[in-house]
Amino acid sequence: MQSRTASPAFLVTTHEENVNKYQMLALNLYFCTTYHKFMRLVAYIVSIGFLLGLAQKTRAQGSIDGFMRGQRKASLAIFGAQETYDTYYINTTETKNPNLGTVTTQTLTVVGTYGLGYDLDLIVSAPYVRTQASAGYFPKQEGFQDVSGTLRWEAYDYKFGKTKLSWEFAVGYSMPMQNYVNDALVAIGRGSQNLDGRTLLHFKAPNFFITGQYGYIRRGQVKLDHIVNTYDPSQLNPNSGLKVNVPDVTELIVRAGIVTKVFNIDAWFQRQTPHSDGTNIGPGIPFPTNAVGFTRVGATAYLRLLKQFGLTAGYNTTLDGRNIGKSTQLNAGVVIGHWTANN
Amino acid sequence: MKARSFSILLSALLLWTVGCKEPIIDEGVLPFIVPTSVDADGGTWRTIILKSATDITVPQPVASTSDTYKHEFSDVKNGVLAATPEQNTAVNYWAAGGVIRWNQIARQLVAKYNIAPGYDYLTGQTTSADAGNPYAGPPFAARVYALLSVAQYDALVVAWRAKYQYNRPSLEQQGIVARVPILNVPSYPSEDAAIAEASCQMLAYFFPNEASWLKAKATEHKQSRLWAGGNVPSDLKAGEDLGATLVTKVIDRAKNDRFTAATDPTNSWQTALSKAPYDQKWKSIELPERAPILPLAGKVKTWYDSTAIVGASPATPPATTSAEFQKALSEVRDLANSRTRDQWRIASYWDNGPSTYSLSGLWNFLVEDLIRQEGQNELRTARTYALLNRAMQDATIASWRTMYTYFVPRPSQIDPTIKTATPIPNAPGYVADRAAVSTAAVAVLACLFPDEATRLNAQATEAALSGLYSGTHFRFDADAGTKLGTVIGQLAVTGAKADGAK
Numbered sequence: 001m002q003s004r005t006a007s008p009a010f011l012v013t014t015h016e017e018n019v020n021k022y023q024m025l026a027l028n029l030y031f032c033t034t035y036h037k038f039m040r041l042v043a044y045i046v047s048i049g050f051l052l053g054l055a056q057k058t059r060a061q062g063s064i065d066g067f068m069r070g071q072r073k074a075s076l077a078i079f080g081a082q083e084t085y086d087t088y089y090i091n092t093t094e095t096k097n098p099n100l101g102t103v104t105t106q107t108l109t110v111v112g113t114y115g116l117g118y119d120l121d122l123i124v125s126a127p128y129v130r131t132q133a134s135a136g137y138f139p140k141q142e143g144f145q146d147v148s149g150t151l152r153w154e155a156y157d158y159k160f161g162k163t164k165l166s167w168e169f170a171v172g173y174s175m176p177m178q179n180y181v182n183d184a185l186v187a188i189g190r191g192s193q194n195l196d197g198r199t200l201l202h203f204k205a206p207n208f209f210i211t212g213q214y215g216y217i218r219r220g221q222v223k224l225d226h227i228v229n230t231y232d233p234s235q236l237n238p239n240s241g242l243k244v245n246v247p248d249v250t251e252l253i254v255r256a257g258i259v260t261k262v263f264n265i266d267a268w269f270q271r272q273t274p275h276s277d278g279t280n281i282g283p284g285i286p287f288p289t290n291a292v293g294f295t296r297v298g299a300t301a302y303l304r305l306l307k308q309f310g311l312t313a314g315y316n317t318t319l320d321g322r323n324i325g326k327s328t329q330l331n332a333g334v335v336i337g338h339w340t341a342n343n
Numbered sequence: 344m345k346a347r348s349f350s351i352l353l354s355a356l357l358l359w360t361v362g363c364k365e366p367i368i369d370e371g372v373l374p375f376i377v378p379t380s381v382d383a384d385g386g387t388w389r390t391i392i393l394k395s396a397t398d399i400t401v402p403q404p405v406a407s408t409s410d411t412y413k414h415e416f417s418d419v420k421n422g423v424l425a426a427t428p429e430q431n432t433a434v435n436y437w438a439a440g441g442v443i444r445w446n447q448i449a450r451q452l453v454a455k456y457n458i459a460p461g462y463d464y465l466t467g468q469t470t471s472a473d474a475g476n477p478y479a480g481p482p483f484a485a486r487v488y489a490l491l492s493v494a495q496y497d498a499l500v501v502a503w504r505a506k507y508q509y510n511r512p513s514l515e516q517q518g519i520v521a522r523v524p525i526l527n528v529p530s531y532p533s534e535d536a537a538i539a540e541a542s543c544q545m546l547a548y549f550f551p552n553e554a555s556w557l558k559a560k561a562t563e564h565k566q567s568r569l570w571a572g573g574n575v576p577s578d579l580k581a582g583e584d585l586g587a588t589l590v591t592k593v594i595d596r597a598k599n600d601r602f603t604a605a606t607d608p609t610n611s612w613q614t615a616l617s618k619a620p621y622d623q624k625w626k627s628i629e630l631p632e633r634a635p636i637l638p639l640a641g642k643v644k645t646w647y648d649s650t651a652i653v654g655a656s657p658a659t660p661p662a663t664t665s666a667e668f669q670k671a672l673s674e675v676r677d678l679a680n681s682r683t684r685d686q687w688r689i690a691s692y693w694d695n696g697p698s699t700y701s702l703s704g705l706w707n708f709l710v711e712d713l714i715r716q717e718g719q720n721e722l723r724t725a726r727t728y729a730l731l732n733r734a735m736q737d738a739t740i741a742s743w744r745t746m747y748t749y750f751v752p753r754p755s756q757i758d759p760t761i762k763t764a765t766p767i768p769n770a771p772g773y774v775a776d777r778a779a780v781s782t783a784a785v786a787v788l789a790c791l792f793p794d795e796a797t798r799l800n801a802q803a804t805e806a807a808l809s810g811l812y813s814g815t816h817f818r819f820d821a822d823a824g825t826k827l828g829t830v831i832g833q834l835a836v837t838g839a840k841a842d843g844a845k
Contacts, residue, residue: 099629136630137755137759137761137763139679140762179684180684183691185766224691225687226693226694227705227708229450229698229699229700229704230454230455230698230699282698283696283697283698284454284458284697284699285698
């Protein structure tokens with residue numbers, strides 16, 4: 001039947017995006033959430049490691065840095081997050097949709113980190129996501145999103161007095177844990193398998209750190225439930241099928257903060273930019289093919305209550321975006337485990 | 344050392360991921376259709392718009408012994424060897440089948456224009472459709488496919504009659520090795536030129552803003568037959584002329600099929616709404632509310648017996664106060680609350696909302712594979728599409744007529760807690776046009792491709808139920824649509840059996 005609403009939206013916030021935010025916030029522990037990207041995880045992880053590390057002081061001489069987990073040391077973090085938006089971007093233009101209302105996404109993420117070596121960590125995370133719109137007739141979606149695994153490696157470090165500069169690499173892979181709906185107004189993810197590669201430069205002084213990282217996230221093709229008719233923006237492509245490309249993205253994250261024995265606090269900036277061509281949100285356009293980008297800022301705090309137990313909380317917001325919700329997120333979590341920096 | 348090799352490995356991986364290009368998803372190389380018959384009696388098949396193939400006279404060609412023809416022939420022969428890569432690309436593209444390619448083009452244009460006018464959230468304005476920018480919703484789309492296929496079919500019947508009347512031997516028989524498989528029929532007039540001209544003009548009638556693009560496509564199509572070594576220029580000219588003559592007659596029919604009144608400029612649907620024989624009336628549940636589009640599309644002229652089609656109109660569905668209705672409502676609610684992933688997939692697959700080929704276009708797409716598999720020649724392909732698309736347009740018309748007679752609400756209007764897997768069409772729900780159209784389509788296809796009947800029927804059943812799974816239709820919408828589609832499918836099948844094609 002005919003007239004369908006020219007409905008716009010979709011805004012699936014993916015987890016990757018969340019993740020980023022999270023990650024940051026959580027100190028890395030956080031890695032969070034979901035994320036599709038592995039590397040991202042890595043990055044996160046790194047960050048996390050960072051924070052934690054920072055939070056906890058660095059180990060005495062001998063340890064390479066506070067961020068890495070440390071050989072055979074493990075930690076487990078659980079984060080809950082809630083993200084909302086009532087405005088989203090069609091390409092880069094802000095819009096609202098009365099048939100969508102406010103979209104709320106809640107996420108519970110488990111992140112485990114293990115030091116395979118003094119300079120090599122493995123980080124695994126898995127999120128459970130629930131997302132729903134306050135208006136219209138879009139059903140709530142929930143389920144396990146994408147599991148990811150990341151290897152983080154500290155390749156080099158240079159010490160200058162009480163400060164240290166280290167250079168790290170990370171590679172990650174993520175894949176959906178279940179066949180969730182990937183092309184709906186309200187969805188929990190894009191459903192692609194992703195490969196994430198990134199490099200980090202990390203500077204740490206006794207009570208201060210700053211980390212910059214740059215990564216590339218390669219996203220695989222996904223299969224939709226229906227045949228695509230309008231994938232080609234010029235609309236002159238005769239090809240039809242169920243498969244579409246999910247655009248790759250690049251990502252830049254800068255994070256800086258203060259670290260003491262019992263707490264740390266940091267602020268971060270994240271920009272994700274579509275690397276390959278993608279579509280814009282529009283009627284009939286598959287959501288996974290949209291070019292997604294955003295700029296977000298956030299802050300994270302960590303408080304150590306016991307030697308191997310701490311709390312974390314964070315906040316972040318979207319400054320600008322492209323084919324994504326203009327969201328704000330709050331999150332909190334607990335961190336259990338052995339941190340080298342606690343020693 | 345270990346660290347160094349690891350870092351090299353990591354860097355290489357990083358470079359690799361950044362370096363690779365996004366793969367291009369394309370149609371791949373289509374196999375050329377190897378026609379299984381030439382249908383030498385095609386010129387006697389029953390035409391649709393024309394009374395018979397003799398309505399259009401194709402002039403006698405010059406003799407193949409004449410100097411004019413010899414000159415044309417040697418030009419083509421030399422041209423085949425000198426074809427450029429671009430020309431070869433065009434040759435291969437059109438060799439996939441002229442009827443199929445023009446059907447694809449029609450689908451692309453439908454998808455491009457299939458955006459309902461209405462409230463635009465970005466600008467806060469209500470957009471409107473005009474002649475240059477038509478709204479290609481389901482009734483419009485079904486009409487495009489039907490008229491295009493009919494024009495192609497009639498043009499080819501005329502071409503086939505002339506081919507066997509004049510019997511100008513194919514170029515292959517005269518020693519040219521074509522670049523692509525060419526159907527072994529007399530070459531005059533060119534079937535490709537007839538399809539190209541008829542299709543291009545027919546589509547330009549629906550989408551006037553695309554006229555120059557369509558013309559360029561048609562020119563390429565015609566020329567491709569010279570580059571391929573399939574026709575000489577006089578074959579093309581004769582095909583083009585007959586296509587042009589034929590298409591004016593089809594456009595005459597289009598001008599008089601009452602479609603232009605379907606947009607209901609006087610809003611007469613509101614009167615119909617107040618008179619509707621149903622206890623609770625449909626209303627737009629979009630925010631903001633919007634008027635339905637093309638509410639009078641049910642009054643458009645049908646291809647098959649209109650008396651029989653109107654006679655098959657479904658009865659009033661159970662009133663909202665009845666136990667039967669409450670049962671249907673709770674079925675939708677229960678399904679919506681426990682929708683499985685597979686039900687979601689089915690709902691999404693058959694949705695065909697804005698910016699798609701629309702449902703009739705999806706069936707046009709699906710039938711391509713059957714046509715290839717069967718090795719249908721151009722004439723038979725056109726017949727398949729003409730039979731299929733007329734049945735689908737009639738089913739669409741009949742569904743629209745029913746919708747705007749009863750104005751039965753969608754499930755979510757009665758119970759707003761019913762969440763849907765796909766957007767809710769801004770139109771009444773009874774009957775489900777997806778059920779009527781798919782059932783009629785499959786009746787025709789099962790007759791043309793009997794080996795596929797079981798699979799096709801399963802698809803039609805799935806399509807009919809897809810609205811129930813998505814939460815946008817009651818089961819009685821689908822059941823009534825199926826019944827309606829069955830009647831129309833039968834009319835089409837009867838027509839197919841009597842048109843002279845074996």
